[in-house]
Amino acid sequence: MKGLAVLALALMAGTVSAQDMAPSGDPSIIAKGAELEVLFDGAFFSEGPAVAPDGSVYFSDITFTAGSDMQAGHIWRYDPQTGKTAVYRSPSGMSNGLKFDAMGRLIAAEGADYGGRRLTRTDLATGKAEIIAGLYEGRPLNSPNDISIDEKGRVYFSDPRYLGHEPIDQPVQAVYRIDLDGSIHRIITDAGKPNGVCVSPDQKSLYVVSNDNGNTGITRMHPDDPAAKGRMALLAYDLALDGTAKFREVLVDYAPQDGPDGLIVDADGNLYVAVRDVTRPGIVVYSPKGKELAYIPTPVVPTNAAFGHGKEINTLYVTYGGGAPPENPGILAKIKVERDGYHLPKQ
Numbered sequence: 001m002k003g004l005a006v007l008a009l010a011l012m013a014g015t016v017s018a019q020d021m022a023p024s025g026d027p028s029i030i031a032k033g034a035e036l037e038v039l040f041d042g043a044f045f046s047e048g049p050a051v052a053p054d055g056s057v058y059f060s061d062i063t064f065t066a067g068s069d070m071q072a073g074h075i076w077r078y079d080p081q082t083g084k085t086a087v088y089r090s091p092s093g094m095s096n097g098l099k100f101d102a103m104g105r106l107i108a109a110e111g112a113d114y115g116g117r118r119l120t121r122t123d124l125a126t127g128k129a130e131i132i133a134g135l136y137e138g139r140p141l142n143s144p145n146d147i148s149i150d151e152k153g154r155v156y157f158s159d160p161r162y163l164g165h166e167p168i169d170q171p172v173q174a175v176y177r178i179d180l181d182g183s184i185h186r187i188i189t190d191a192g193k194p195n196g197v198c199v200s201p202d203q204k205s206l207y208v209v210s211n212d213n214g215n216t217g218i219t220r221m222h223p224d225d226p227a228a229k230g231r232m233a234l235l236a237y238d239l240a241l242d243g244t245a246k247f248r249e250v251l252v253d254y255a256p257q258d259g260p261d262g263l264i265v266d267a268d269g270n271l272y273v274a275v276r277d278v279t280r281p282g283i284v285v286y287s288p289k290g291k292e293l294a295y296i297p298t299p300v301v302p303t304n305a306a307f308g309h310g311k312e313i314n315t316l317y318v319t320y321g322g323g324a325p326p327e328n329p330g331i332l333a334k335i336k337v338e339r340d341g342y343h344l345p346k347q
Contacts, residue, residue, distance in 0.1 A: 020297060021035075021036070021297045021299070022297070023295060023296045023297065023335070024294065024295050025285065025292070025294030025295050026285075026293045026294050027338070028338055028339075029270070029285050029293055029294040029337060029338055029339055030285070030294045030296060030335075030337050030338060031336070031338055034296075034335055034336055034337070035335065036296070036298065036318065036333045036334070036335045037334050037335065038331055038332075038333045039057075039078055039083070039085070039317075039332045039333055039334055040076070040078060040085040040331065040332040041329045041330075041331050042085070042329060042330075043059075043061040043074075043076065043322060043329060043331070044061055044062065044063045044064070044067075044068050044071070044322055044323070044325055044329070045061065045062040045063070045064065045303075045322030045323050045330045046059055046060070046061060046062075046076075046303065046319040046320070046321070046322050046330030046332055047059065047060040047061075047062055047096050047097070047261075047303045047304055047319055047330075048060040048095065048096050048097040048098040048108075048109070048262065048303070048304050048319070049098070049304055049305065049306040049317045049318070049319050049332065050098035050099050050100050050106065051100070051306050051307065051308050051309055051312075051317065052100055052104065052106070052124065052309075053100065053104045053309060053346070054309075055080050055081075055308060055309050055310060055312055056077055056078060056079050056080065057077070057078040057080070057306070057308075057317050058075055058076070058077050058078075058088060058098055058106060059075070059076055059078070059098065059317075059319055059332055060073070060074075060075055060092060060095040060096055060097075060108075061073065061074040061075070061076055061092070061330060062094060062095075062096060062111070062163075062322075063094075064113065064163060064219055064323070065113055065114055065219075066219035066220075067323070067324075072090065072091030072092070072094075072114065073090065073091050073092035073093065073094040073095060073115060074087050074089070074090040074091075074092050075087070075088045075089040075090070075092045075095055075098070076088060076332075078332055080308075080312070085332070092108070092110070092115075093108065093110030093115050093116030093118070093120065094110055094111045094112065094113055094114060094115025094116065095108040095109065095110050095111070095115070096108075096109050096110070096111050096144070096145050096146065097109040097144075097145055097146035097147045097157070097158075097196075097262065097304070098147070099147040099148065099149055101121070101149055101153065101155075102149070102151075102153065102344040102345060102346055102347040103347050104124065104346075105121050105122060105123055105124070106121070106122045106124060107119060107120070107121045107122075107132070107147055107149070108120050108121075108122070108147075109144035109145055109146060109147050109157055109158075110144060111143040111144060111145065111163065111164065112142070112143035112161060112163060112164025112165075112166050113143075113163045113164035113165070113166075113219075114164075115143070115164070116131075116134075117134070117140050117141050117142070117143060117144065117166070118131050118133055118134040118141065118144065119131070119132050119133040119134075119147070119155065119157060119178070120132065132155065132178055132182065133155075133157070133176070133178055133184050136170060136176065136184055136186065139169035139170060140166075140169045140170075141159050141169075141170060141176075142159045142160060142161040142168055142169070142170050142173060143159065143161045143162065143163065143164060144157050144158070144159050145157070145158045145159065145160055145162075145194075145195055145196075146195060146196045146197050146262055146304075147197070148197045148198045148199045148206070149199070149344060150203055150239075150243070151203055151344060151345060152180070152243075153180055153347075154177055154178065154179055154180065154243050155177070155178040156175060156176070156177050156178075156187075156197050156199065156206065157175070157176055157178070157197065158173075158174075158175050158176075158194040158195055158196070158197050159173060159174055159175070159176060159194070160173040160193045160194055160195060160211075161173065161216040161217075162213065162216070162217075162218055163217060163218055163219060164216075164217060165217065165220070168216060172186075172189045173191075173192075173193050173194060174186050174187075174188055174189045174191075174194065175187055175188035175191060175194050175197055175206075175208060175245070177243050179243065185243070187243065187244055187245045188206075188208060188237065188245050188247075190247055191208045191210050191231075191235055192210030192212045192230050192231030192233070193210055193211060193212035193213070193230060193231070194208050194209070195208075195209045195210065195211045195259070195260070195261055195262070196208070196260060196261055196262040196263040196273070196274070196304070197209075198263050198264060198265055198271070199239065200239075200265060200269055200288065201265060201267060201268075201269050201342045203239065204238065204239055205236055205237065205238065205239055205248070205288070206236075206237040206238075206245045207234065207235065207236055207237075207251075207263060207265075208234075208235045208236075208237060209233075209234055209235070209259055209260045209261065209263060209273070210231040210232065210233050210235060210259055211232060211258060211259035211260060211261065211276065212229055212230030212231050212232065212259070213227065213229055213258070214227030214228045214229045214230060229255075229256075229258075231255075231259070232254040232255045232256075232257065232258055232259030233250050233251075233252060233253050233254060233255075233259055234250070234251045234252040234254075234259070234260060234263075234271070234273060234286070234290065235247065235249070235250055235251065236248045236249050236250075236251050236288075236290075249290075251271075251286065251289065251290030252273075252286065252290050254275070254277060257277040257278070257279060258276045258278070258301075259276065260273045260274050260275045260276055260284075261274040261276055261301075261302065261303045261304055262274050262303060262304030262305065263304075263305075264304075264305050264306060264307060264341070264342070265342045266337075266339040266340060266341055266342055267339065267340045267341065268339060269287075269288045269342075270285055270286065270287055270288070270293060270339065271285065271286045271287075271288070272284075272285050272316065273285075273286060274301075274302040274303055274304050274305060274318075274320075275301075275302070276301040276302070276303075277301075278301060280295075280297075281297065281298050281299075281300060281301040281302060281320075282295055282296050282297040282298045282302060283295075283296040283298065283302060283305055283316070283318060284296075296316075296318075296335060298318065298320040298321075298333075299320070299321065300320055300321045300328060301320065302318055302319065302320035303319045303320060303322075304318075304319050305317060305318045305319070306341075307340075307341020307342070307343065308334075308341065309343065313340045313341050313343075314336060314337050314338065314339060314340055314341065315334050315335075315336060316334065316335050316336070316337050316341070317332065317333070317334050318332075318333050318334065318335065319331065319332055319333075320333070
């Protein structure tokens, strides 16, 4: 968290220039002069933005209990029509990644640190939620983190552990798939410490971020304790028709800097990756082969992104910052890009 605060203070002090914050790269992806617009700056640690069919933006507020007076986590809802942001649900189960399925239901990956350690699915019309994943082989999950959904309706989620005091019951930090019959399958065990997950628009690739920070409890580590960091990379897996995944290649290796967090894709299959490299934080746009196409700087390291719907389909919503309010609050921001976002076909 120290790096976040340093960068935030540098920006406020003027040591990070406006030029440093200007997007760059392919103008067919990000136009010259496009700027991030802050929409909300009242979160503790903002994460997992997801845009509902009506255009409203839901995002998680992970309130690390070690630093937020034991708040129990929140899900916020930003209304683009009014510009207002209000708490949608609290406690959130310490939700992290959020996604809307093709039926407009909100799926939340609930983490550890007094969280649910499960995936829930909420019908926004009724407000009722159901648990769609809570145990694997009879034992609790580590800390579900990020979510992606394929066009068959199968749900993919990562299960690392970055935070929390709870026992760790799974033997590996993995990626899982939930089938339509409710069965849960562990499909990736060789990613390192999986964080962001994303299915490609052609349904043939599953992208996985590894951000192995070398520990399972960031708030429980002493500042002087060394940690042996592991794989920091953006990985591509071949995704078969049956939902199984096989490692294909490392698209980007970020070592010795930290790996990314969440990621999404546009309709052309390009990846928009929240890169948590403190020397160059921002949303980096890559081709499906890992070639950098564009760069959208953020004042501090980002956590995730989401595309809007309808007329806002080329609006990119970004979460960044947090962990040390009020100097470094969790932010929700937006920026216009030149590509349409990818969304599941409606059902």
